[in-house]
Amino acid sequence: NRGSDSNTSASGGKPAIGVDLPRADSDFWNSYAQYIKQDGSSQGLNTLPVSNSQNDVTKLVANVQVFQNTGAKAVVMAPQDTGAIASTLDQLSVKKIPVVSVDTRPDKGQVYMVVRADNKAYGAKACEFLGKQLGGKGKVAELQGALSSINGRDRSEAFAACMKEKFPDIQVIELATDWKGDVASAKLQSTLAANPDLGGIYMQAGGVFLQPTLALLQQKGLLKPAGQPGHIAIISNDGIPQEFDAIRKGDIDATVSQPADLYAKYALFYAQAGAEGKTFQPGPTDHGSTIIQLPNGLEDQLPAPLVTKDNVDDKSLWGNNVSK
Amino acid sequence: MTPTTEVRANSAAAVPAPARRRIDLARYRDLSLVPVLLVLGVIGFAVSPAFLTSDNLLGVGQQATELSLLVLAEALILIAGRMDLSLESTIGVAPVIAVWLVLPDHGARFNGLGLFPSWTAIPLCLAVGALIGAINGFLILKLRLNGFIVTLGALTLLRGLQVAISQGQSIVNLPGSFTYLGSTSWLGVPAAIWICALLFLAGGSALAWLRHGRALYAIGGNAEAARAAGIRVDRVTWAVLILGSLLAAFAGVLYTGHYGSISADQGNGWIFQVFAATVIGGVSLNGGRGTLFGALTGVLTLQLVVNVMTLAGVPPLWNQFLNGAIIIVALIISRFASGEQQE
Amino acid sequence: MTPTTEVRANSAAAVPAPARRRIDLARYRDLSLVPVLLVLGVIGFAVSPAFLTSDNLLGVGQQATELSLLVLAEALILIAGRMDLSLESTIGVAPVIAVWLVLPDHGARFNGLGLFPSWTAIPLCLAVGALIGAINGFLILKLRLNGFIVTLGALTLLRGLQVAISQGQSIVNLPGSFTYLGSTSWLGVPAAIWICALLFLAGGSALAWLRHGRALYAIGGNAEAARAAGIRVDRVTWAVLILGSLLAAFAGVLYTGHYGSISADQGNGWIFQVFAATVIGGVSLNGGRGTLFGALTGVLTLQLVVNVMTLAGVPPLWNQFLNGAIIIVALIISRFASGEQQE
Amino acid sequence: MADPSPVRGPVVEADGISKRFGATVALSDARISVAPGESHALVGRNGAGKSTLVSILTGLQNPDTGTLRFNGQPAPAPGDTDAWRSRVACVYQRSTIIPALTVAENLFLDRQSTGSLRPISWKQLRSRAGELLAEYGVDVDPGARAEHLSVEQRQFVEIARALSFGARFIILDEPTAKLDARGIEKLFDKLRSLQQQGVAFLFISHHLQEVYDLCTTVTVYRDARHIVTAPVAELDQQALVEAMTGDRARGSEPAWSVTGRTLHDGAPLLEVSGLSLDGAYQDFSLTARPGEVVGLAGAAASGNVQLGETLAGLHRPRAGTVTVAGRPVRTGRVPAALAAGIGFVPEDRHIQGLVPQRSVAENATLTVTDQLGPFGTVMPSRTRAFAERMISGLDIKTPGPSTPVSALSGGNQQKVVIARALATEPHVLVAIRPTNGVDIKSKESLLGTVREVADAGKSALIVSDELDDLRVCDRVLAMFHGRVVAEFEHGWSDEQLVAAMEGMAGPTDTKEDNDSHH
Numbered sequence A: 001n002r003g004s005d006s007n008t009s010a011s012g013g014k015p016a017i018g019v020d021l022p023r024a025d026s027d028f029w030n031s032y033a034q035y036i037k038q039d040g041s042s043q044g045l046n047t048l049p050v051s052n053s054q055n056d057v058t059k060l061v062a063n064v065q066v067f068q069n070t071g072a073k074a075v076v077m078a079p080q081d082t083g084a085i086a087s088t089l090d091q092l093s094v095k096k097i098p099v100v101s102v103d104t105r106p107d108k109g110q111v112y113m114v115v116r117a118d119n120k121a122y123g124a125k126a127c128e129f130l131g132k133q134l135g136g137k138g139k140v141a142e143l144q145g146a147l148s149s150i151n152g153r154d155r156s157e158a159f160a161a162c163m164k165e166k167f168p169d170i171q172v173i174e175l176a177t178d179w180k181g182d183v184a185s186a187k188l189q190s191t192l193a194a195n196p197d198l199g200g201i202y203m204q205a206g207g208v209f210l211q212p213t214l215a216l217l218q219q220k221g222l223l224k225p226a227g228q229p230g231h232i233a234i235i236s237n238d239g240i241p242q243e244f245d246a247i248r249k250g251d252i253d254a255t256v257s258q259p260a261d262l263y264a265k266y267a268l269f270y271a272q273a274g275a276e277g278k279t280f281q282p283g284p285t286d287h288g289s290t291i292i293q294l295p296n297g298l299e300d301q302l303p304a305p306l307v308t309k310d311n312v313d314d315k316s317l318w319g320n321n322v323s324k
Numbered sequence B, C: 001m002t003p004t005t006e007v008r009a010n011s012a013a014a015v016p017a018p019a020r021r022r023i024d025l026a027r028y029r030d031l032s033l034v035p036v037l038l039v040l041g042v043i044g045f046a047v048s049p050a051f052l053t054s055d056n057l058l059g060v061g062q063q064a065t066e067l068s069l070l071v072l073a074e075a076l077i078l079i080a081g082r083m084d085l086s087l088e089s090t091i092g093v094a095p096v097i098a099v100w101l102v103l104p105d106h107g108a109r110f111n112g113l114g115l116f117p118s119w120t121a122i123p124l125c126l127a128v129g130a131l132i133g134a135i136n137g138f139l140i141l142k143l144r145l146n147g148f149i150v151t152l153g154a155l156t157l158l159r160g161l162q163v164a165i166s167q168g169q170s171i172v173n174l175p176g177s178f179t180y181l182g183s184t185s186w187l188g189v190p191a192a193i194w195i196c197a198l199l200f201l202a203g204g205s206a207l208a209w210l211r212h213g214r215a216l217y218a219i220g221g222n223a224e225a226a227r228a229a230g231i232r233v234d235r236v237t238w239a240v241l242i243l244g245s246l247l248a249a250f251a252g253v254l255y256t257g258h259y260g261s262i263s264a265d266q267g268n269g270w271i272f273q274v275f276a277a278t279v280i281g282g283v284s285l286n287g288g289r290g291t292l293f294g295a296l297t298g299v300l301t302l303q304l305v306v307n308v309m310t311l312a313g314v315p316p317l318w319n320q321f322l323n324g325a326i327i328i329v330a331l332i333i334s335r336f337a338s339g340e341q342q343e
Numbered sequence D: 001m002a003d004p005s006p007v008r009g010p011v012v013e014a015d016g017i018s019k020r021f022g023a024t025v026a027l028s029d030a031r032i033s034v035a036p037g038e039s040h041a042l043v044g045r046n047g048a049g050k051s052t053l054v055s056i057l058t059g060l061q062n063p064d065t066g067t068l069r070f071n072g073q074p075a076p077a078p079g080d081t082d083a084w085r086s087r088v089a090c091v092y093q094r095s096t097i098i099p100a101l102t103v104a105e106n107l108f109l110d111r112q113s114t115g116s117l118r119p120i121s122w123k124q125l126r127s128r129a130g131e132l133l134a135e136y137g138v139d140v141d142p143g144a145r146a147e148h149l150s151v152e153q154r155q156f157v158e159i160a161r162a163l164s165f166g167a168r169f170i171i172l173d174e175p176t177a178k179l180d181a182r183g184i185e186k187l188f189d190k191l192r193s194l195q196q197q198g199v200a201f202l203f204i205s206h207h208l209q210e211v212y213d214l215c216t217t218v219t220v221y222r223d224a225r226h227i228v229t230a231p232v233a234e235l236d237q238q239a240l241v242e243a244m245t246g247d248r249a250r251g252s253e254p255a256w257s258v259t260g261r262t263l264h265d266g267a268p269l270l271e272v273s274g275l276s277l278d279g280a281y282q283d284f285s286l287t288a289r290p291g292e293v294v295g296l297a298g299a300a301a302s303g304n305v306q307l308g309e310t311l312a313g314l315h316r317p318r319a320g321t322v323t324v325a326g327r328p329v330r331t332g333r334v335p336a337a338l339a340a341g342i343g344f345v346p347e348d349r350h351i352q353g354l355v356p357q358r359s360v361a362e363n364a365t366l367t368v369t370d371q372l373g374p375f376g377t378v379m380p381s382r383t384r385a386f387a388e389r390m391i392s393g394l395d396i397k398t399p400g401p402s403t404p405v406s407a408l409s410g411g412n413q414q415k416v417v418i419a420r421a422l423a424t425e426p427h428v429l430v431a432i433r434p435t436n437g438v439d440i441k442s443k444e445s446l447l448g449t450v451r452e453v454a455d456a457g458k459s460a461l462i463v464s465d466e467l468d469d470l471r472v473c474d475r476v477l478a479m480f481h482g483r484v485v486a487e488f489e490h491g492w493s494d495e496q497l498v499a500a501m502e503g504m505a506g507p508t509d510t511k512e513d514n515d516s517h518h
């Protein structure tokens, strides 16, 4: 424990915060990383060097260990594996280090605050949008993520449940893609060959699927602007600038904006608050969201607006402010 | 590792007739996946009327193009008795570096250096590929490091380089020249299919009828003997490693055009498929055996399986399981169809 | 592949003195990573005062445990002249199957069959591991299929099986007996470290001083010769494959306890690290050479690199690049420190 | 374990043994019987089934049919290795030394300790190994790794191991192929002393002289069948060869002869001067004229093999020049040597000679791929035609040019290597131990081929320690420790040459004339 107190007094006495990025190879998480950097310096926080666990929970645990050893007073992480972080959370709670979990909700173990938009809501929103576009009947293809990903699974389950309940006449074709654009493209192509009457597509991650899907439809001559006959209704998820461009062009209809900026902002906010010993209660917040009680902590459910042609130019959407 | 029960094809004391039969069987080892392909075709046809449409088959063909180029590259390298795992990263990093050198430093989210005019993107990409192959070759042939681990290290390093340069983003605003080949069609068939067919044809002919092509078999079969026969083993091997990486870089060009952007995990995890396709297609991991035709049937098998499973609506949860099972089944078939033990 | 000017060693018979010197250098080949570890230690110390705390070092140790067991398994298999890629899936699928057989069908998100009492979870897990090894062994040794591709197929198939059984979820509600070993500490040191140290010691001693251990070297060095000397090559090889999978399953037990759940991609992608650690640690991919001590230094090197990079605050975008670079650098060092050409 | 129990019958008796490998019949209704204390020779052409019989007699393979008895008792169960080893020990034809292990461990493989759970005492093992090696006068460190031994040292380790089991019956499958004359002498001394202790041998060799020197009984196999078993004294060399080949027309006289030919005049084809390679040979010079076959004799460490390899471009010498037909050759590069007109038959066809899985045609044309079509192409038709010419010219027994070369018998494989060397129509043919492991009939025709090459106005250099190979030469240089110590014109006596190879001849002892051979 020799080194554990050494960092507390740096940076004007602010408590040290350790931030781990889940991965560095996706548009969404890179935007998040940029916001962390910006917000960290603009708010004058004392963040330890940001680490990257490369989508591997064992690396995440190793990095958290380093945070502990270098005197972190709070930890921000985004465990893509919500189970395997349990024992680490237990250790951290023993050491009284608050944990802010971004984007995912750990299955077990104490968390100070979960900062995320509700993935089930993403799936439901997409379902409702598509259902309306198709008038309640037809076929939609769903480009799922990896089956082992909690976020993907939540989206799939909510989408399926909503379709079954509200639009029973819509046939959903589920395509597992392992979050891979080429796999998605191949499966979508097969699906299109078998179902030329496909009416809609739900992409669970615009950052991965958008370009391959557009390229495929383009090549097949199926990329008709919204409103024209033969247009395939497409709803995406993420809210990256490329999706906004596609909405403006009419290539896709909508996306659910997963707020990378708010993720970063409130992750750091809660981490700082936690390190200073503040507490929060369930209920509405001052930033248009609600905090709910979980068995193992609290969750601030950030708003995830549906973006369509109507509100795509809204300046408050993070996709419109990413550093250029 | 050879057991004493190893089958020898023939000998002086052999009865000639049956011996001939066995040799002939072994000669068709490269065709051993053809029955598998036929069975898959029949299943596909039974499963969905959409299977046997030109749309679907061309689609499968195009999806196979990028992978097949890596397989072509790996097959050449394996025949020469080497391995290159880093191909799966080259397919991603070469386009990124090329585009980074070409794109201007303005506007878009991804900022390049803008050092070269944009029409040079493809040549630059190929040059980067060749450079990667040359470096691998240097480490393996000059420093005499273990090729498997060198290229494994290169796999990680190059993927990391790609992430670092592209800052983990997909690159979307690409020069038109760069995406043209992967996205256009000629005579109603995707250009990528024409190109791959041509490259396989060229490669196959070179292996069959060119000196340097035949040299690969000799080197892979027994490098010392090849050297004693005057073949410049190191030089040819180096050339093959460079050619392989160059093909991977070119696959990157097609991939980029096909999917409309350079994604940060372009090719990630493909190397397993590349090896599976190559080996079930009859190319030996120990060098000196196999043909490009066999390797091609390997790719098509893997790709058709995915297509048929999608058409059949196999539950997503069982997809991966079936993928693995297919590799093993194809391996068993190719082993018994060729009648040869695999080492 | 020998360079032109090399005089083959066997012909320079008459000169015993230089030969002796060469032997000595080669004997230390297993220590070739020790300087690398020292350098890493110094860098770590320079970079952060937190490096040399027992907390940090024990942490690194515990994080290395699961990987090190896979490395132990792979090292044994490689020494016997074989390969097993499927270990990285066994570490995940064996616990899942065991827990599925044990957990009752009620309440929780993951429903098991509840066929056995919950204390049997660990034995069942090990049994599943052994079964996987036995099946691989059957395919490789009886059907004489290519081991690389069989285990590559098994890698995909087993991962798919795990996804299918667990429906892609992490399994959180686990029997206490199952998680005990991976989460407890004995005498202030994580139990997993004690266990791994013991297993390495046992394995190392068996390889050094037991006939069956020495048999692995003989088999890997020249299987036919080993057979002629009376070693039951197929049986021993099969036993090693089973033992390897069993160790991987046990690594799965430790992993599960360590991280508190069975995650659906437990071990995913590890096989590259396993090979990298084993080979830079001096174990030959061609069989018959290497020690467990060397393999252990390989794991520790890779693990320390991650630790030092995090402590040093390397920018996340460059992490992966450095990981790859380290593998190649370690390979170069281990090649020149041992003075031997690889392959 | 070797208690000479009262003997109830032959140490080994095999009857009606058949063995097939797929379509290949390796043994068909073969038999053999070795009496106690007997030294029994087994001879036959390449591929006759000798080694297969060995693997059956030592329990490595099961026969398809037939019975096998040791000392009148049925053979042990297939897996019971200890029982097999107490009955029979063997020096296999293929090396069973494991390069990465120490000499001591190789000697005691699978019996390093007394029980499988008993830890090995390395110190004790090394001292036991040291004692064992001392018995054979082999001067190697038991702690050295086997890969650093010379071929001959390895062979002795192998022999020492086989003899150390204390079995009363020992099989030696071509043990002399890798030994030089002095090594063979050492081995035979040891075998004779064991023989006096009542140990029986089954001895396989392609050197019929060794059979006459060592053995009392001989069995001949041909085409997988037993042909004859007779006391050695009753079968003269001609009858033996006849039994092996099934060919009564041919006597033992070679078809070629060295005497009575006129040497072509003209400029020397090969000139070597001042060639040195560190650790191998020093200051070597040689001139060979058209039509001349020069022998380069030397034992294992004499450097003659490296010299041959240097001429072929495999090593780069430290100093010296090589000139072919008046043009200097760049040393250290095989393609340069080939282009200059040097053809090369390497020492070990398995290592440097053949690409086993490729066809006979491909192997035979490996050196001339640039001549088989325009623009770097290799036309299959031309390859085939070329190979067929070689096959008929050298009388290679193969089902066809497209048969993989691994399917050929040893002698025919060697012919393919020679075909490869001759394909370039070289001015100078460098052949290292060209008849290594080849049966007597193939040997004759291979040497005849070399002679024909020379007669067509080329030169040939035969690098070998086998006297049979050297008899075909017009003159022989003997090397010892990297230097030429003597030179002999045709007609040397065996004793003189052997003495020179062992360094017993003074360097001035050249141009000895002596007409008494055979």
Ligand SMILES: Nc1ncnc2c1ncn2[C@@H]1O[C@H](COP(=O)(O)OP(=O)(O)OP(=O)(O)O)[C@@H](O)[C@H]1O
Residues within 6 Å of the ligand: B004, B005, B006, B007, B008, B010, B011, B012, B013, B014, D021, D022, D024, D025, D026, D044, D045, D046, D047, D048, D049, D050, D051, D052, D053, D093, D407, D409, D410, D411, D437
């Ligand atoms: N394991 C095997 N598989 C197939 N064929 C084999 C095998 N072993 C031997 N043969 C074949 O059986 C025949 C007899 O071979 P064997 O090795 O016994 O000959 P040999 O008499 O020892 O020849 P040599 O004098 O060259 O050593 C050969 O035709 C050989 O090709």
Ligand SMILES: Nc1ncnc2c1ncn2[C@@H]1O[C@H](COP(=O)(O)OP(=O)(O)OP(=O)(O)O)[C@@H](O)[C@H]1O
Residues within 6 Å of the ligand: B004, B006, B007, B008, B011, B012, D046, D047, D093, D174, D177, D350, D406, D407, D408, D409, D410, D411, D436, D437, D438
């Ligand atoms: N393991 C084996 N499998 C199949 N055939 C074999 C095997 N070993 C030997 N043979 C066959 O047995 C015969 C003798 O082969 P071998 O390699 O022993 O040649 P050789 O003439 O004895 O040469 P050398 O003694 O110089 O190695 C050949 O026909 C060869 O094809």
Ligand SMILES: [Mg+2]
Residues within 6 Å of the ligand: D050, D051, D052, D093, D173
């Ligand atoms: Mg033999």
Ligand SMILES: [Mg+2]
Residues within 6 Å of the ligand: D093, D174, D410, D437, D438
């Ligand atoms: Mg032989």
